[in-house]
Amino acid sequence: xxxxxxxxxxxxxxxxxxxxxxxxxxxxxxxxxxxxxxxxxxxxxxxxxxxxxxxxxxxxxxxxxxxxxxxxxxxxxxxxxxxxxxxxxxxxxxxxxxxxxxxxxxxxxxxxxxxxxxxxxxxxxxxxxxxxxxxxxxxxxxxxxxxxxxxxxxxxxxxxxxxxxxxxxxxxxxxxxxxxxxxxxxxxxxxxxxxxxxxxxxxxxxxxxxxxxxxxxxxxxxxxxxxxxxxxxxxxxxxxxxxxxxxxxxxxxxxxxxxxxxxxxxxxxxxxxxxxxxxxxxxxxxxxxxxxxxxxxxxxxxxxxxxxxxxxxxxxxxxxxxxxxxxxxxxxxxxxxxxxxxxxxxxxxxxxxxxxxxxxxxxxxxxxxxxxxxxxxxxxxxxxxxxxxxxxxxxxxxxxxxxxxxxxxxxxxxxxxxxxxxxx
Amino acid sequence: xxxxxxxxxxxxxxxxxxxxxxxxxxxxxxxxxxxxxxxxxxxxxxxxxxxxxxxxxxxxxxxxxxxxxxxxxxxxxxxxxxxxxxxxxxxxxxxxxxxxxxxxxxxxxxxxxxxxxxxxxxxxxxxxxxxxxxxxxxxxxxxxxxxxxxxxxxxxxxxxxxxxxxxxxxxxxxxxxxxxxxxxxxxxxxxxxxxxxxxxxxxxxxxxxxxxxxxxxxxxxxxxxxxxxxxxxxxxxxxxxxxxxxxxxxxxxxxxxxxxxxxxxxxxxxxxxxxxxxxxxxxxxxxxxxxxxxxxxxxxxxxxxxxxxxxxxxxxxxxxxxxxxxxxxxxxxxxxxxxxxxxxxxxxxxxxxxxxxxxxxxxxxxxxxxxxxxxxxxxxxxxxxxxxxxxxxxxxxxxxxxxxxxxxxxxxxxxxxxxxxxxx
Numbered sequence: 013x014x015x016x017x018x019x020x021x022x023x024x025x026x027x028x029x030x031x032x033x034x035x036x037x038x039x040x041x042x043x044x045x046x047x048x049x050x051x052x053x054x055x056x057x058x059x060x061x062x063x064x065x066x067x068x069x070x071x072x073x074x075x076x077x078x079x080x081x082x083x084x085x086x087x088x089x090x091x092x093x094x095x096x097x098x099x100x101x102x103x104x105x106x107x108x109x110x111x112x113x114x115x116x117x118x119x120x121x122x123x124x125x126x127x128x129x130x131x132x133x134x135x136x137x138x139x140x141x142x143x144x145x146x147x148x149x150x151x152x153x154x155x156x157x158x159x160x161x162x163x164x165x166x167x168x169x170x171x172x173x174x175x176x177x178x179x180x181x182x183x184x185x186x187x188x189x190x191x192x193x194x195x196x197x198x199x200x201x202x203x204x205x206x207x208x209x210x211x212x213x214x215x216x217x218x219x220x221x222x223x224x225x226x227x228x229x230x231x232x233x234x235x236x237x238x239x240x241x242x243x244x245x246x247x248x249x250x251x252x253x254x255x256x257x258x259x260x261x262x263x264x265x266x267x268x269x270x271x272x273x274x275x276x277x278x279x280x281x282x283x284x285x286x287x288x289x290x291x292x293x294x295x296x297x298x299x300x301x302x303x304x305x306x307x308x309x310x311x312x313x314x315x316x317x318x319x320x321x322x323x324x325x326x327x328x329x330x331x332x333x334x335x336x337x338x339x340x341x342x343x344x345x346x347x348x349x350x351x352x353x354x355x356x357x358x359x360x361x362x363x364x365x366x367x368x369x370x371x372x373x374x375x376x377x378x379x380x381x382x383x384x385x386x387x388x389x390x391x392x393x394x395x396x397x398x399x400x401x402x403x404x405x406x407x408x409x410x411x412x413x414x415x416x417x418x419x420x421x422x423x424x425x426x427x428x429x430x431x432x433x434x435x436x
Numbered sequence: 437x438x439x440x441x442x443x444x445x446x447x448x449x450x451x452x453x454x455x456x457x458x459x460x461x462x463x464x465x466x467x468x469x470x471x472x473x474x475x476x477x478x479x480x481x482x483x484x485x486x487x488x489x490x491x492x493x494x495x496x497x498x499x500x501x502x503x504x505x506x507x508x509x510x511x512x513x514x515x516x517x518x519x520x521x522x523x524x525x526x527x528x529x530x531x532x533x534x535x536x537x538x539x540x541x542x543x544x545x546x547x548x549x550x551x552x553x554x555x556x557x558x559x560x561x562x563x564x565x566x567x568x569x570x571x572x573x574x575x576x577x578x579x580x581x582x583x584x585x586x587x588x589x590x591x592x593x594x595x596x597x598x599x600x601x602x603x604x605x606x607x608x609x610x611x612x613x614x615x616x617x618x619x620x621x622x623x624x625x626x627x628x629x630x631x632x633x634x635x636x637x638x639x640x641x642x643x644x645x646x647x648x649x650x651x652x653x654x655x656x657x658x659x660x661x662x663x664x665x666x667x668x669x670x671x672x673x674x675x676x677x678x679x680x681x682x683x684x685x686x687x688x689x690x691x692x693x694x695x696x697x698x699x700x701x702x703x704x705x706x707x708x709x710x711x712x713x714x715x716x717x718x719x720x721x722x723x724x725x726x727x728x729x730x731x732x733x734x735x736x737x738x739x740x741x742x743x744x745x746x747x748x749x750x751x752x753x754x755x756x757x758x759x760x761x762x763x764x765x766x767x768x769x770x771x772x773x774x775x776x777x778x779x780x781x782x783x784x785x786x787x788x789x790x791x792x793x794x795x796x797x798x799x800x801x802x803x804x805x806x807x808x809x810x811x812x813x814x815x816x817x818x819x820x821x822x823x824x825x826x827x828x829x830x831x832x833x834x835x836x837x838x839x840x841x842x843x844x845x846x847x848x849x850x851x852x853x854x855x856x857x858x859x860x
Contacts, residue, residue, distance in 0.1 A: 049507070057505040061493040064728060069485040081481040081696040083473070111535050112726045119721040123547055127562070127585065138551070138562070153723075160720040161551065272505040275728040296584040297543040299577075302536045302726065304488060304699040 015349030016430050028431045031424055035381060038421050043382030045418040050201070050360035051409045052273050052326075059325050060271045063312045071311070072304065080303035086295055087287075092277060092306040098316035099234050100263045101247040102281035108290050111301045114266035114278040118228055119157050121262060121280070124293045125191070125226070126161060131259050131285040133224030137191050144228075145183060145193035147175040149363055149391030149402045151201040154194040154230070158393070165393035166190070170203055174211030181218045188221035192228055198245045199233035202391055202404035203363040204356020206243035216251035216260065227252075227261040233359040234265055235323045238331045243357050249281065258283040267309060269360065270319060270326070277301075277309050330360075333407040333415045337362050340416060344423030350430035353405075362405040363391070364422075370429040371400045377425035383418045439773030440854050452855045455848055459805060462845050467806030469842040474625070474784035475833045476697050476750075483749050484695040487736045495735070496728065504727035510719055511711075516701060516730040522740035523658050524687045525671040526705035532714050535725045538690035538702035542652055543581050545686060545704070548717045549615070549650070550585060555683050555709040557648030561615050568652075569607060569617035571599040573787055573815030573826045575625040578618040578654070582817070589817035590614070594627060598635030605642045612645035616652055622669045623657035626815055626828035627787040628780020630667035640675035640684065651676075651685040657783040658689050659747045662755045667781050673705065682707040691733060693784065694743060694750070701725075701733050757831040757839045761786050764840060768847030774854035777829075786829040787815070788846075794853040795824045801849035807842045 016024065072080045074089040087093065088109025097104040110117045124130075126138035142163045146155060147170040158165050166183060169176045174197070184190050195215070197207040207215075215227060229248050237243070252260040259282070267276035280290065313319045338355055341364070345351045350370075354363045366374055371388035378385050386404040389395040405422070407415045440448065496504045498513040511517065512533025521528040534541045548554075550562035566587045570579060571594040582589050590607060593600045598621070608614050619639070621631040631639075639651060653672050661667070676684040683706070691700035704714065737743045762779055765788070769775045774794075778787045790798055795812035802809050810828040813819040829846070831839045 051507050054503060054506075057496075057503065060505075064491045064496070065489065065493055067488045069489055072481075072488070079478060079481065079698075081484075081698055082478075083475050083692075083697045085698065113722050116722045123551065126551065127547065153720075156720050160717075268507075272728065273507045274503075274505055274509065274724060275726040293584075296577075296580050298537050298540045300698060302699040302729065304696065305726065305729070 013347040015347065016427070017349055017434055021435070024431055024434065028428065031428045031431065034424050035377070035428060038381045038424065041382070043417065043421070045383045045410055045414050047406050047410065047418050048384050048386050049409070050269075050406045052269055053329065053409050053411070055329055056326055056408070057272060059322065060312065063271055063308050066311050067304065067308050072307065074303065074307065078303070080307045083299045085300040085303050086291060086298070088279065088301065089303055089306045089310065091310045093279070095310070095313065095316050095319060096265065096279040096281065099319065100231060100265050100279065100281035102249050102263065106249075106284060106287050107279055107281045108287060108294070109277060109279045109301060109306060112268075112274070112276055112278060112305070114230070114232065114264040114268070114280070115153055117278055117280050118154070118230060118264050120297070121228070121290070122157055122161060122163070122192070128293065130224050130226060131289050141189045143187065143190045145175075145180060145190060146393050147195065147200070148393070149202055149397075149404070150194060151196055151230070152390045154228070155393045167393055170200060170205055172205060174205065174207035177211055177214045181214065184218060184220040184222070184225060186221060190220070191222050191224060192226045194228050194230065196230045196232060197248065198231060198243060199236060199356055199359025201232070201359065202361035203354045204359050204361065205354070206245055206357075209246040212246035212248055212251050216248060216257060217255035225260060229261050229263040231263055231265045232269070235319055236269060236326070236360070237323065237358040238327050238334055239357055249283070253283070259286050262286060270322065271309060271312070275305065277306055330408055332412055334362065336412060336415045337405055337407050337419050340419035340423055344420065345426060348427065348430070351426050360406060360408055362407065364403040364405055364426075366401045366403065366426055367430050367433055368399045368401050370426070370433055371397060371403050373429040373432070374403060374422065374425045377428060378422050381421050381425070383421045385422065437771040439771065440851070441773055441858055445859070448855055448858065452852065455852045455855065458848050459801070459852060462805045462848065465806070467841065467845070469807045469834055469838050471830050471834065471842050472808050472810050473833070474693075474830045476693055477753065477833050477835070479753055480750055480832070481696055483746065484736065487695055487732050490735050491728065491732050496731065498727065498731065502727070504731045507723045509724040509727050510715060510722070512703065512725065513727055513730045513734065515734045517703070519734070519737060519740050519743060520689065520703035520705065523743065524655060524689050524703065524705035526673050526687065530673075530708060530711050531703055531705045532711060532718065533701060533703045533725060533730060536690075536692075536698070536700055536702060536729070538654070538656065538688040538692070538704070539577055541702055541704050542578070542654065542688055544721070545652070545714070546581055546585060546587070546616070552717065554648050554650060555713050565613045567611065567614045569599075569604060569614060570817050571619065571624070572817070573626055573821075573828070574618060575620055575654070576814045578652070579817045591817055594624060594629055596629060598629065598631035601635055601638045605638065608642060608644040608646070608649060610645060614644070615646050615648060616650045618652050618654065620654045620656060621672065622655060622667060623660060623780055623783025625656070625783065626785035628778045628783050628785065630669055630781075633670040636670035636672055636675050640672060640681060641679035649684060653685045653687040655687055655689045656693070659743055660693060660750070660784070661747065661782040662751050662758055663781055673707070677707070683710050686710060694746065695733060695736070699729065701730055754832060756836055758786065760836060760839045761829055761831050761843050764843035764847055768844065769850060772851065772854070775850050784830060784832055786831065788827040788829055788850075790825045790827065790850055791854050791857055792823045792825050794850070794857055795821060795827050797853040797856070798827060798846065798849045801852060802846050805845050805849070807845045809846065
């Protein structure tokens with residue numbers, strides 16, 4: 013198809029009229045489609061429905077003899093730690109299992125650092141100005157933690173192989189206030205980018221002005237491949253240790269998008285010094301996480317291979333939705349020169365870039381036609397996309413037919429907004 | 437029996453010899469009894485064993501239509517909030533259901549205040565010196581939160597009807613650095629004291645130099661009566677509102693000692709302003725707590741009346757253990773003038789006061805004879821009992837016969853240490 017910008021003014025006006033008609037037809041349907049959040053669909057949750065029923069009344073002992081119904085077990089049941097050890101890439105002794113939410117573990121790790129500092133640091137982060145590097149587009153809940161706690165965010169562009177490392181290296185080398193960096197290193201939210209081995213190595217080895225700099229390695233999509241052959245991600249803990257920066261990375265993960273998003277199990281992994289520090293703090297905050305839910309997960313998945321096998325079932329459900337989004341974009345937007353989009357091999361999102369200055373208008377148009385999208389700007393610190401072009405598409409939750417309809421609506425909105433922008 | 441102090445030196449020496457023999461006989465038995473922590477016994481946990489199996493695979497919807505397996509529900513399922521509303525004494529809209537641990541909710545409330553302040557305050561608590569009032573003897577995990585976060589603790593004596601209010605009023609009126617006070621208002625840990633209505637009223641109404649003073653009202657034993665007629669506790673939220681200090685109290689509770697200590701449900705209740713503040717912060721920390729576990733609890737207990745009925749079963753198991761402790765103390769220590777002990781109507785602990793300077797020695801002697809007690813001093817801030825006399829006795833976990841034996845050992849140790857102290 014011809015690029016919108018290359019159409020004559022009259023052709024573009026004619027096209028706009030046609031688009032208006034399609035848009036109004038959608039509007040007349042009274043659609044109510046929600047593409048805002050990366051929630052698993054009910055069918056995905058059904059895959060783990062046995063989780064709620066498989067613990068016999070008499071089945072409450074961990075392999076260490078502990079009664080999972082009673083107090084204790086600060087860092088998790090051994091068999092649960094073993095599964096996360098493989099998922100997060102660390103020995104079991106370097107894993108701490110938490111409650112149901114890795115977001116909470118990340119948040120609390122930031123809060124502890126603000127109040128108490130971290131191993132290798134000289135004072136609590138909260139005593140002075142603290143900054144984090146945020147690859148963009150990125151995950152809004154990461155940015156919300158920083159904004160809430162007054163941590164200044166420095167955006168760095170995410171490319172196909174990870175963040176712009178020259179820029180990251182320049183920033184961390186020069187500014188000791190930069191204490192952390194958010195990373196979703198595999199199937200990044202929202203672009204689906206997986207960091208290359210070279211990027212992981214540079215992140216592990218780069219010189220930081222702050223001696224207590226931390227990579228917040230949110231490996232949320234560690235096993236969330238859409239295809240037989242998933243992207244491969246280098247082990248950041250190994251890379252950091254090899255570079256002499258053993259305490260640099262803290263790796264987070266959960267079963268939220270494996271078992272139940274509201275009732276899974278979360279964990280973190282890091283160096284022995286960081287793990288000792290985490291336990292020192294968490295021993296004040298809790299007597300221990302819910303071990304019965306850990307036991308349920310262990311009985312259901314059995315081991316890490318069981319997790320992987322289970323994820324193949326998720327992929328069967330998710331893949332058609334991702335492909336429907338990309339098909340719709342290619343059909344409607346291909347060759348039009350008004351948008352680009354990612355084609356992830358896993359994760360939960362597709363990232364759509366419109367012409368500069370069009371994202372908010374697309375979201376507005378789609379909303380008016382009954383298709384809710386994540387707010388424009390949400391994928392940037394402070395909710396502000398400087399080019400107003402990025403839209404996060406979350407195809408997991410609605411049924412496939414709805415995804416198709418919603419994406420057709422979105423594509424029409426992109427074309428409409430673009431034509432207007434270009435002068436229709 | 438004759439008071440030890442009134443025995444002649446030679447009689448005391450004879451008694452000591454006899455006690456030594458009894459002590460050595462215990463020692464020879466190779467006992468291994470643990471009376472350290474307030475953990476429910478396995479038989480108590482068995483009372484709720486249906487909890488792990490009663491959710492059918494298809495039973496995952498809350499009354500609000502939400503899928504308990506998926507993300508969301510920041511403040512809890514409506515039906516779970518309704519149960520806690522009655523337990524904590526607040527309208528459901530003023531309840532926030534958290535994860536499994538009320539300790540975590542208390543800790544996080546302190547941390548949020550340190551970093552962000554609270555409604556009615558002018559700055560984050562962490563910006564200046566912060567102090568808490570700690571009724572003593574009290575709960576070691578409360579004190580650990582303060583110590584860990586650098587909050588200075590001011591001990592105030594706990595009497596039969598609650599903390600020494602004249603002293604509390606004097607302190608809070610004069611020192612704006614006093615921002616909080618720990619209270620276990622019903623069946624206090626470890627004395628079993630329940631605050632009188634007059635004390636609750638004074639706590640609610642007292643003038644505080646700090647405009648943002650908070651009562652951390654840990655109502656851990658709200659429904660944990662040992663007898664048909666339990667102690668009654670005034671509603672602190674109502675009292676605070678009536679006194680014009682609506683934001684003063686934050687009430688915490690959980691099902692840890694109702695369902696499962698490691699896998700229960702926790703909640704807090706407070707004024708609308710405090711609840712809005714909690715949600716503002718917790719919305720950054722989590723997408724929501726484990727709703728499936730809430731649903732399990734709702735299905736099992738059905739309503740608050742179901743909780744009360746369940747607690748009668750706990751009482752049947754706990755009462756004999758409490759009575760065994762008190763019997764042993766009365767039999768061995770009654771009339772000896774070397775110790776006093778509480779006779780709680782509920783809760784999880786009995787508090788034993790020895791002669792000044794004897795508690796650590798009793799714990800040491802008991803430990804050497806195979807009976808582990810909570811460390812002497814644990815019931816005081818910084819682990820330091822200025823009179824070295826308080827010992828927390830936790831009779832819930834061991835079987836009844838072991839409780840009997842352990843208490844006989846402890847009583848002998850008290851007599852031994854006292855005789856030594858008095859000059860045997």
